[in-house]
Amino acid sequence: MSETGWRHANDLLDDLFPLRESAAATALRGEFRAWLKANLTGRFTPLIGRGGAWDEENFSLNVEWERHLAAEGWACITWPKEFGGRSAGAAELFAYRDEYFRAGAPERVNFLAEDLVGPTLMKHGTPEQIDRFLPPMQRAEEMWCQGYSEPDAGSDLANIRTRARLQGDTWVIDGQKTWTSLAARSDWCFALVRTEQGSARRAGLSYLLIPMDQPGIEVRPIRQMTGSAEFAEVFFDGAVTSAENVVGAVGEGWSVAMATLGFERDWFMSRYFRFARDLAVTVDYVRNTLGDPRAFEERIVRSFTELAAFRAIGLQTLAAHEAGESTSPLTSLTKLFGSSWHRDLGELSFSVLGAAGAQTHDQNTVEHALQRTFLYSRAEPIFAGTNEIQRNIIARRMLELPSSTAGSRS
Ligand SMILES: Cc1cc2nc3c(=O)[nH]c(=O)nc-3n(C[C@H](O)[C@H](O)[C@H](O)COP(=O)(O)OP(=O)(O)OC[C@H]3O[C@@H](n4cnc5c(N)ncnc54)[C@H](O)[C@@H]3O)c2cc1C
Numbered sequence: 553m554s555e556t557g558w559r560h561a562n563d564l565l566d567d568l569f570p571l572r573e574s575a576a577a578t579a580l581r582g583e584f585r586a587w588l589k590a591n592l593t594g595r596f597t598p599l600i601g602r603g604g605a606w607d608e609e610n611f612s613l614n615v616e617w618e619r620h621l622a623a624e625g626w627a628c629i630t631w632p633k634e635f636g637g638r639s640a641g642a643a644e645l646f647a648y649r650d651e652y653f654r655a656g657a658p659e660r661v662n663f664l665a666e667d668l669v670g671p672t673l674m675k676h677g678t679p680e681q682i683d684r685f686l687p688p689m690q691r692a693e694e695m696w697c698q699g700y701s702e703p704d705a706g707s708d709l710a711n712i713r714t715r716a717r718l719q720g721d722t723w724v725i726d727g728q729k730t731w732t733s734l735a736a737r738s739d740w741c742f743a744l745v746r747t748e749q750g751s752a753r754r755a756g757l758s759y760l761l762i763p764m765d766q767p768g769i770e771v772r773p774i775r776q777m778t779g780s781a782e783f784a785e786v787f788f789d790g791a792v793t794s795a796e797n798v799v800g801a802v803g804e805g806w807s808v809a810m811a812t813l814g815f816e817r818d819w820f821m822s823r824y825f826r827f828a829r830d831l832a833v834t835v836d837y838v839r840n841t842l843g844d845p846r847a848f849e850e851r852i853v854r855s856f857t858e859l860a861a862f863r864a865i866g867l868q869t870l871a872a873h874e875a876g877e878s879t880s881p882l883t884s885l886t887k888l889f890g891s892s893w894h895r896d897l898g899e900l901s902f903s904v905l906g907a908a909g910a911q912t913h914d915q916n917t918v919e920h921a922l923q924r925t926f927l928y929s930r931a932e933p934i935f936a937g938t939n940e941i942q943r944n945i946i947a948r949r950m951l952e953l954p955s956s957t958a959g960s961r962s
Pocket of ligand 1: 697698699700701702703704705706707708730731732733734783931934935936937938939940941944
């Protein structure tokens with residue numbers, strides 16, 4: 553898909569949502585825009601409008617792109633300067649992500665390190681863990697996956713059964729994780745496991761960092777309806793990691809895991825920029841390809857106006873961040889609203905395609921991009937805490953409604 557294919561519709565978004573941002577954010581925006589123009593070219597051209605865990609064909613190139621971003625100072629920008637970042641604030645991050653997706657730059661494949669486990673280590677890690685793990689994370693030299701979910705522990709995360717026991721200076725791990733994104737591509741896994749025999753629910757869990765390349769770990773990829781095997785089942789059978797690879801206190805992994813989930817829900821706001829682009833692709837297709845676009849007018853207008861609301865919620869979340877305030881349960885609102893909005897857009901994208909376009913297998917076409925929006929958006933109400941769980945959080949914490957059941961991921 554060429555960049556020009558959606559440029560016009562993207563400009564419409566600009567008119568609809570004029571930006572009022574700080575001088576620092578505007579400066580960063582300009583610098584990054586010029587950098588992207590000069591760098592998202594040549595060997596990286598196949599990544600334009602693509603990339604991410606689903607794009608198996610381009611995965612190695614995607615990692616190269618991550619390394620290039622890092623080497624030029626354009627990865628981990630919110631990380632402190634001493635860890636290779638720019639100490640960027642929320643408004644600068646907004647400008648950065650906006651420019652990134654407007655340029656058609658690929659979905660990130662190192663986000664689990666950059667946005668989840670990296671910030672968690674900065675908060676809860678030892679100086680030794682920070683020195684060991686952050687530099688290769690920043691350089692995208694070591695990829696990470698998240699080992700939380702198990703067959704009987706998804707929304708009810710406290711039901712974790714994977715266990716680890718300390719033998720000398722080594723943790724020995726047995727059990728199973730599932731839906732582990734990028735497990736087959738990862739060097740390390742940050743996992744929540746039960747380290748106190750006989751413990752239940754949130755007590756007795758620990759947050760371990762586990763190397764993936766070892767005989768005690770078997771990764772079985774699961775192919776999704778998108779056609780790619782983004783996630784996998786992970787079996788631990790006497791897998792090992794060093795005793796020092798526990799983050800936070802032994803037995804108190806729940807609070808560390810919740811810190812990571814907080815970062816994950818903040819990360820979801822970054823989907824806004826991707827979503828805005830998906831809408832632009834759809835609008836562009838309707839304007840330029842369909843003979844009579846009127847059948848879709850009402851849904852497109854609704855989508856535009858709701859995107860404005862999503863942006864407003866996102867900006868509110870950013871303001872809370874800037875002020876150092878808690879973003880919970882605002883992040884639940886963002887997650888619920890954003891994933892529902894994108895699922896509806898996916899249905900619209902699929903409708904405008906019609907029967908023939910819906911069957912295309914050529915990944916380089918705009919039709920395939922629209923098809924992907926539909927298929928992938930089905931997962932968004934599920935990962936990072938399902939929409940039902942987000943509704944529970946909003947009901948209890950915002951509306952103070954009584955609740956008979958409560959998902960542990962909350
Ligand atoms: C694309 C994708 C990538 C993922 N990547 C990862 C990953 O990298 N690492 C990882 O650890 N996990 C990952 N997951 C797993 C994800 O976190 C879980 O699927 C999610 O937490 C839901 O858990 P579950 O699938 O076990 O469903 P369940 O928890 O069994 O839920 C089934 C249904 O019941 C509903 N439900 C459950 N409890 C309640 C309640 N208390 N109140 C109301 N409704 C409820 C749910 O909303 C859902 O509709 C990924 C999932 C997807 C789809």
